[in-house]
Amino acid sequence: MSNKDAYWNKTKNHMIVTLVLWAFFSLVIFMFGSELNTMSFLGYPLAYYMTAQGSLLAFVIMLFWTANKQEKIDEEHGYSEREED
């Protein structure tokens, strides 16, 4: 397998991991909204908290994480732009 293909395979897997996390925070937890709302976090009902703030925060953290991880993959395969900028 060429370096290019190996790079793309890793990128693809990373994309899938990110999208699974994304689907969890945007869709899966809201399938169980009424069950989650019986629990509480910071004094808020949990489902209310997640839609008002929690999932949003998870997306922000996820994006910084995913960008850093992708940069590592770039470096490993010699496709880092570090020298260029």
Next chain:
Amino acid sequence: MFKGNFIENLPKIYGTYTGGFVVFIILMAIAEQAGVSAKNIGVMFVAFTVLIYALIGYLSRTIQVDAYYVAGRQVPTVFNGMATAADWMSGASFVALAGGVYFGGYTYMAFLVGWTGGYVLVATLMAPYLRKFGCYTVPDFIGTRYGGNLVRACSVFVLFIASFTYVTAQINATGTIASRALGIPFEAGVWVGLISILICSMLGGMRAVTWTQVAQYIVLIVAYLIPVFWISSKVGGGIFPHLMLGDEVARLGELEQQFGLVKNSAADMKAAGVPGGLKYISGTHSGVPEGGMAVWKYLSLAICMMVGTASLPHILMRYFTTPTVRAARKSVAWSLFFIFLLYSSAPMLATLSKLALMDPNLPTGIIGKSIAEVQQIEWYQRWSEVKQVFIADFNGDGILQLNEWFMRGDVVVLATPEVAGLPFVISGLVFAGGMAAAMSTADGLVLAISNALSHDIYYKIIDPKADTAKRLLVARVLLVIIGAAGAYIASFRLTSILGSVAWAFDFAMSGLFFPLVLGVWWKRATRAGAIAGIMSGILSGLFYLLWVYPKFSVPIFGGVNTPFLGIDHLRFGLIGAPVCLVVMVVVSLMTKEPDAATQKMVDDTRIPTGKAILGKQH
């Protein structure tokens, strides 16, 4: 004044700007104490900020194609994040979001998840690859990847429909805010708004829009957060509302029990003469509605908004302006961070606003008081005069019940500072923030449309030999025409703010999402597949909208149709996008696979280093 080049000095420049803005707020507060009228403070806030944007727009003027279309590809990560956040957060986000949460509760907050979660799709599937491609516009990518003028024109068609529905709503919002802040008629407000928008974008294109959007972000976030924190400490919600409103949310649940959530009949409301567009609280604040259909309604709305986010050209094109692919990825993360600051505050504002009105223990509470007493309150008189709030004493007991208090959603943001007894300088600040939010989005949209028309239709299809001066002239003329057309339609008030904003997402997802994603992720996608996919997606979505939305279906189909699987007019992208995907895959597999050159182009797009597919000047 500053040493070194402009880009290196950005933190200093915008730091000075923010400081200047704070000084201006303090001066206005002093002016208020000195007896300057509330109306004049509002005028000064809007006029001062708009003048600053116009100045930035003028200073960023350019005669270079690269600067006009992609700001010279030198916008630093964090600043591009701020510009994208301003581009993204529209008048609707600023003015209507908190009101939506106020009345709609949990179900409405699917918009919050949708309008943020979409950025994960932007970052993983689109932004870095489009940046590497080196295109000027979104249709530029589709036209080059699939090859040919027809597919380019099809994508311009979708871009036009999606962005134009959006831009009329934005110009409408600028008009509303300008008319209220300046005390002029709505129709005049629309044209004032348009002129401000054009001054910011016409001379410098993307470069000017970028630097005004950063300035607008600073104004809008200051204008949104200061009132939230201030109101919170004023009504006893604690100094950091985002972490400390748990008790208040629980208290609202108790108050809902105490006052009772009553549904008014349409006949009662009509008899009492409740003005159109005003709502009352009939659902719980934090409760989750029961049942599978309620869950599906939430999820389907979130999906449409997320996928729509990842397909909206005015957002995607912001990531064409970063220096590198790496910077484009990080920039998406920063964008969402800046968006998060406002979006996570909207539910807090809704909670505080509700509590201020409902809690009889607070001096601001009005529910449960005598109607005669409420009618003496100053803010009530001001807002009822312009038909933004209304009281209907259905049971005739002279006491204001929860279901007898009506108000427009916008009032939550625009009037809560007054309700909570904050000085008027804060209301003036909120007007300036709303204006900044609506203007920045309108700027981005008008530019997205006119750039696609000037670059993809005029330069790439009609006159490929046009020189730089002629291309930029055409771009500017189109900018004015698109803006004027949007303002003309907005001045008829054809659209309510939110209905059409959601439509833009559905149109974009119907026609653009899969052609963009598959363009990068599936080498086998062919030109014929893309053309068939784009057209079948957008047309099936459009047809479904006409069929399901009563205002269209009654004259066209002669009746009201029941939505299929609960897919109503806010969610029609769920019809268009799957049709687009299936048609695109089937037609692609039926046609010959793309040639070696195209496959190589896709390979190169996937790798961050190396030359861009499209050169610096194209």
